[in-house]
Amino acid sequence: MTTTIKQLSIFIENKSGTLIKVLDLFSKAKIQIIASTIADTQDYGIYRVLCSAPCEAFTILKENGINVQLTDVLAIAIENEPGKAAIAINALSEAGVNILYMYSFLWQGRGVLVMRTDKSEKAMEVIAEKDMNLLSENDFKI
Amino acid sequence: MSNIFPNDNCPFFNEKMETMTRAEIETLQLKRLQATVRHCMNSSFYKKRFQEAGIAPEDIKSLDDLKRIPFTTKQDLRDTYPFGMASVPLRECTRLHSSSGTTGTPTVILHTQKDLEEWAAQVARNLWMVGLRPDDVFQNSSGYGMFTGGLGFQYGAERMGMLTVPAAAGNSVRQIKFITDFGTTALHAVPSYVTRLYEVMRSMDIDPRRDTKLKVLAIGAEPHSEEQRRRIEEMMGVKAYNSFGMSEMCGPGVGFECQEQNGLHFWEDYYIVEIVNPETLEPVPDGEIGELVLTSLCREAMPLLRYRTRDLTRVLGRSCPCGRNHVRLDRMRGRSDDMMVLRGVNIFPIQIEKILMTFTELASNYLITLTTDKENDNMTVEVELEELFTDDFHRLQELTKRIQRALKDEILLTPVVKLLPKGTLPVSEGKAVRVVDKRTVYQ
Numbered sequence: 001m002t003t004t005i006k007q008l009s010i011f012i013e014n015k016s017g018t019l020i021k022v023l024d025l026f027s028k029a030k031i032q033i034i035a036s037t038i039a040d041t042q043d044y045g046i047y048r049v050l051c052s053a054p055c056e057a058f059t060i061l062k063e064n065g066i067n068v069q070l071t072d073v074l075a076i077a078i079e080n081e082p083g084k085a086a087i088a089i090n091a092l093s094e095a096g097v098n099i100l101y102m103y104s105f106l107w108q109g110r111g112v113l114v115m116r117t118d119k120s121e122k123a124m125e126v127i128a129e130k131d132m133n134l135l136s137e138n139d140f141k142i
Numbered sequence: 143m144s145n146i147f148p149n150d151n152c153p154f155f156n157e158k159m160e161t162m163t164r165a166e167i168e169t170l171q172l173k174r175l176q177a178t179v180r181h182c183m184n185s186s187f188y189k190k191r192f193q194e195a196g197i198a199p200e201d202i203k204s205l206d207d208l209k210r211i212p213f214t215t216k217q218d219l220r221d222t223y224p225f226g227m228a229s230v231p232l233r234e235c236t237r238l239h240s241s242s243g244t245t246g247t248p249t250v251i252l253h254t255q256k257d258l259e260e261w262a263a264q265v266a267r268n269l270w271m272v273g274l275r276p277d278d279v280f281q282n283s284s285g286y287g288m289f290t291g292g293l294g295f296q297y298g299a300e301r302m303g304m305l306t307v308p309a310a311a312g313n314s315v316r317q318i319k320f321i322t323d324f325g326t327t328a329l330h331a332v333p334s335y336v337t338r339l340y341e342v343m344r345s346m347d348i349d350p351r352r353d354t355k356l357k358v359l360a361i362g363a364e365p366h367s368e369e370q371r372r373r374i375e376e377m378m379g380v381k382a383y384n385s386f387g388m389s390e391m392c393g394p395g396v397g398f399e400c401q402e403q404n405g406l407h408f409w410e411d412y413y414i415v416e417i418v419n420p421e422t423l424e425p426v427p428d429g430e431i432g433e434l435v436l437t438s439l440c441r442e443a444m445p446l447l448r449y450r451t452r453d454l455t456r457v458l459g460r461s462c463p464c465g466r467n468h469v470r471l472d473r474m475r476g477r478s479d480d481m482m483v484l485r486g487v488n489i490f491p492i493q494i495e496k497i498l499m500t501f502t503e504l505a506s507n508y509l510i511t512l513t514t515d516k517e518n519d520n521m522t523v524e525v526e527l528e529e530l531f532t533d534d535f536h537r538l539q540e541l542t543k544r545i546q547r548a549l550k551d552e553i554l555l556t557p558v559v560k561l562l563p564k565g566t567l568p569v570s571e572g573k574a575v576r577v578v579d580k581r582t583v584y585q
Contacts, residue, residue, distance in 0.1 A: 009533030011563045018563075039535065043560040046533050065565045067530040100534060116533070 003136045004072035004120065006054035010047040011067035014040050022047065025064055031057050034140050035114065037103040048103070050075075050114060050140065074123055076113045077133040080106065085113060088132055092117065095126045107140070147276060147303050153465070155270035155302060156263070159411045160466050167410045167467065172205050174439035175414065179211070182445055185229040187222050208414060208437065213423065213448045219249040219390070227444050228252050235443050239389050240288050241488075251389050252443035258297065260440050264395035264409055265298020271400050271407075271464075272358055272383045274328050276303030279355075281320055283331040283339075284363070285311045285486075290393025291363055295330045298395060304328070311335070314342040321354050330360040330385070332486035333370055334518055340377050351379035360385045362394065364486040364519070365474055365581070384473055390449055391438055397471060405458040405470030412440050415469050416448070417457055420478035428457040433478045434471070452479045480577060482512060484519050489553050491576040497548045498525055503541055507567045510557075514581045521557040523549065526564045 012018045019038075026033060032052040038045050051057050054070060061068040078084040085104070092099070102115040112135060117123045127134050147155075154160045162170065179199045182188035192198065195212050202208070218227070224240075225232060230252075237253040253261070274280065280299040286292030286308065299306040309320050311331075317339060320326060331339070336359060343350055350356055356378060361371070362385030374382045386406050387394030396413060397406035408415050417432040418425055426432035434451045454477060458470040482489045491510060498508055505526040513520050525545070532538065542559050550556045568575070 009530060011527060011530045013563050013566050018566075041535070041539075044538075044562065046535065048533065067527050067563045069530040069533055071533050 003134065004124075005050070005075050005135065005137050005140070006058075007071045007073045007114070007116075008049040008051065008054055008057055008061070009069045009071045010049065010061065012038075012045050012047050014043055014045050019047065022061070022066060025060055025066070026051065026057065029053075029056065029060050031060075034107070035103065035105040035112070039101065048101075052140065054137070071116060072120065073114050073116050074120070074127070075135040075139075076115070076127060077107075077135050077139075078111045078113060080109060080111045084111065088113060088130075091126050091130045091132070092123055095122055097123045097126065107135075148270075150275045150277075153271075155267040159409075160267065160271075160468070162411070162467060164460060164467055168205060170411055171414055171439060174411075175205065175208065175437065176202055178437070178439055178441070178445045179447070181229055181442070182447060185227055185444075187218065187227045188229070188447065205414070208416075208448065211447050213435065213450050214446050215450050216249065216390075216452070220247040223247050224250040225252065227446075229445055230254060230443050239290050239293075239393065241389065249390075251392075253392070254442040257392065257441055257443050260412070261294060261392040261395055262297035262301040264392070264412060265294055266302035267409070268383075268385070268395060268398035269299060269304070269328070269360070270302050271398060271466075272360075272381070273401060274299075274302070274304060274358060278304045278327045278358075279307065279324050280304040280328045280330070281307040281309050281317070281324070281326040283309050283311060283317055283329060283335060290387060290389045291330070294387065294393035294395060295360070299328075314339055315346070318343055318346060318348060321356065322348070325355045327355050328358040328360070329356060330362075332364045333361045333366040333374060333382075334364065334485045336361060336374050336378065336382075337518065340374075350377070356380050358383065360398075362386060364483050365476070368473070386471075386474070388436075388451060388453075390446055390451075391436055392441070396436070400462060400464040400466060402462055402464050404462070405472055407462070407466050407468045408471055410468045413438055415457075415471070417455065417471075420452075420454075426456075428459075431456045431472075431475055434474075450478075452477050452481065454478055476579070482510070482521075482577060482579070484512065484521055484555060487554055489521075489555075493552050494523060494549060494557075495576075497552050498523070498545070500548070501541070501545060502528070503531055504528055504545075505564050507569065508576065509567050509578065510576055511578045512581050519581055521555060522560060523557045524560045524562050524567060526562050526567055528564065 010022055034050045036049040038047050058070050076088055078088055098118045100116045104113050179202050191212055197210050234254050235252045236255045239251050241249045282295045284291035296308055307320055309317055357380055359380050359382040361382050371382050383399045385394050386397035397408040399406050414437040416435040418435055420433040431454055434453045434455050436449050437447050438445045454475045455471045458472050460469050461467050480491050498504055505528040508525040511522045546559045
């Protein structure tokens, strides 16, 4: 079954001390961060987080006045071998799917490509056709 | 008809008025104040004001009695818009100038023909004072139209016999062509524009010292520091004199530096100068900073009594090696209200706020920071995001650009816009701090 997973997108000021405020909230709620990445401009950054309980984290962050959004992203599992990411991206590219952003990490021995695309439905079709493995939230339960 | 000028070697344009002793100044002021107050009773506004305050023109027996007259404010001008403060019938008026009115109701200042002549005479006096003579070529690179810096300097420069070039603002290459082709010796512009002209000159391989005849600059209409003036003098190879004006009193000409460059002489045959504490409205001692309050003594169409200028300054002295005993005031140190003056443009925070609030993506907290980068004043507007509606950078940057464009349409300057997470900006108890002025001019 193909599906998307929930990622937290957190708007933070590009200034020292702002990330700690967010991480403390995760820590207090005992929510584990599985993967995260920061993209920044001179003024602000977007901190993107995959975690063990995205909906709960969203509520907590929101209650604490943090600018946060739940975003649907795709998590593609690939073999942890050279060239595998290229194959996956190539398939999407040929189908005319553009990647808005992407980051990757290792999860239980496999590589995971997390991405937001401009055509989510189309991307999922391609992934199913090419027999690639799309991870669901259950795959990240700890 | 021809104007009569003094000899070129006379340092004074109007020697009698410029060289009065303090006692002579005060005698003249009392006489003119009494006449002005009587004349003001033709204005429905002042008639009512005096009745409410329980005073009559006859009560003004000494200059000290000025204190009994209530202050006039910008709000009074707005409330009586357009012609409610006139002290003469409209058919006797020949010109009006108006503020842009971006903050709501605009204000109107009326002039009779005599007012315009007196105004020109004040500007002429100033330009003569800094050494300009009928042989000089004066280029006015100031905005014309409703802004008094255009016509004010035009008529004043003509009045003292100079060849006057109404170049108006903008188009630097054309300005520089005028300067070189016409042999311009004196230029009036806002200080930041002089810097701009210099940059363009350099790119055209023109050295102002070598390739132009410039010797005097009149700079004003935007706050600038002593350091900035020195830098302008250094790069252009000229003397730069600080000019003070405000449309409520006429326009430019109210105060001007002499060749000593040690404060602006405010012409006390035309105005009574008071410096008051903006909170208590009590006079402050000489040397102490307070709000400048002006009473016009020669205006016909719309004299203003004890007008609160909101400009902060201090008295430096009442004598000067140049031979003029008219009060010398320090360069303006800021404002007692929240008006910002940026590159010659008057801006109120409420204008920024009004635009920001039209964006539903934004929260209500914002902060305006003014800084000086090299010689240019810059504005940064920081504003908080209400909801993170996207995690796409492009859409956030597109929002920033839309805010910037909307602000530019309102204030005519392009500020730097920074989006911030909600809760980032300081929340002050009581009155919110909306403007932080870090410009070097006030240091």
